[in-house]
Amino acid sequence: AQSVTQPDIHITVSEGASLELRCNYSYGATPYLFWYVQSPGQGLQLLLKYFSGDTLVQGIKGFEAEFKRSQSSFNLRKPSVHWSDAAEYFCAVGPYTGNQFYFGTGTSLTVIP
Amino acid sequence: KAGVTQTPRYLIKTRGQQVTLSCSPISGHRSVSWYQQTPGQGLQFLFEYFSETQRNKGNFPGRFSGRQFSNSRSEMNVSTLELGDSALYLCASSMTQTNSPLHFGNGTRLTVT
Numbered sequence: 001a002q003s004v005t006q007p008d009i010h011i012t013v014s015e016g017a018s019l020e021l022r023c024n025y026s027y028g029a030t031p032y033l034f035w036y037v038q039s040p041g042q043g044l045q046l047l048l049k050y051f052s053g054d055t056l057v058q059g060i061k062g063f064e065a066e067f068k069r070s071q072s073s074f075n076l077r078k079p080s081v082h083w084s085d086a087a088e089y090f091c092a093v094g095p096y097t098g099n100q101f102y103f104g105t106g107t108s109l110t111v112i113p
Numbered sequence: 114k115a116g117v118t119q120t121p122r123y124l125i126k127t128r129g130q131q132v133t134l135s136c137s138p139i140s141g142h143r144s145v146s147w148y149q150q151t152p153g154q155g156l157q158f159l160f161e162y163f164s165e166t167q168r169n170k171g172n173f174p175g176r177f178s179g180r181q182f183s184n185s186r187s188e189m190n191v192s193t194l195e196l197g198d199s200a201l202y203l204c205a206s207s208m209t210q211t212n213s214p215l216h217f218g219n220g221t222r223l224t225v226t
Contacts, residue, residue, distance in 0.1 A: 034214055043117070043203055043217035044156075090156065092215075098161050098168035099144045099207060101215060105155035 002027050004091050006104035013081050014112050021076040021107050023091030033074040034092040034101070035065055044090060050074065061085070086111045114140060117218035119204050125224045131192040134221045138185050138206030144168075145187040146215065147179060150201040159202075162187055191223075199225045 005024045013019055025031055032051050036044035048059025055067040065076045074091060088108050094101030118137040126132050138145050147159040158171035162181035179189040185206070191198055201222050205215035 036217075041219070043119075043219045044205075044215075046214050046216070049214050098163065099146055099215075100158050100161060100169050100171070101146075102158075103148075103156040105153065 002093065002096055002102045004093050004102050004104040006089075006091055006107050008107045009105070010108045010110070012110040012112060015083050016080050019076075019078045019081045019085070019109070021089050021091075021109070023074045023076065023104060024072050025074065025091070025093045025102075026072065027093050027096075027102075031093045032095065033065075033067060034094075035059065035063070035074075035076045036090045036092060036103075037061075038088045038090065038106075040087075047076070047089075081109075081111055083111045083113065085109060117204055117206050117216055119202075119218035119221050121221060122219065123222045123224075125226065126194050127226055128194055128196060130194050131190060132194060132223060133188055133190045134202055134204075134223075136187045136189075136204030136206075136218060138187070138204075139216055142206035142208055142216070143185050144207045144209070144213075145181055145185060146205045146207070147187070147189050148203045148205065149173075150203055150220070151199075156203065159189065194225045196225050199223060 003026045034049045035047040038044045050067045088106045091104040092101045120135045144163045146161040148156040160170045165181045176192045181187045201220045203220045205217045207213040
């Protein structure tokens, strides 16, 4: 069965510190993987996507993610966090049967000054 | 290019009533998907429409239905509302290619009392 696990419900980091958000997936075929960010009261914005090729992908706002097939992981990283990065982050895999995507339950990021 | 537009932003309904939510996709996007977002459950797939046809449906009761019009605009309807239907309902559109990422609207916040 297809699923996405984000083990960390909530993470707190200091501004300027590095960040890594974990994502593990279960998918029967070659996955397309995505990270989205959601600010309060907003919809989800695409940060980056992985389809194939280079396993390290760059996204917007200085984020990057690395696909590791052997670990079924697609972790999101940022070298130096800014206060404006405080938001909820969702990992997703798909599509499956048409255009259905599976989302993790999200990781809430708090940034302290 | 205008983003995905969802109306209304907020709704308050009473148990037993029905509600209709509207979504206008990005121009040129023919696939429209609906997701229910609740705390702790993350995003749950409701259904997807492509060229006015429901292409896939999630595991929700028949009280949840939708449709898509010839201009790709979509509506979802929930009948006989229950307290547990309170959630943020997100609409997402995407291009025809199956690996196209989802573009989300800001959602409709439904509160059932």
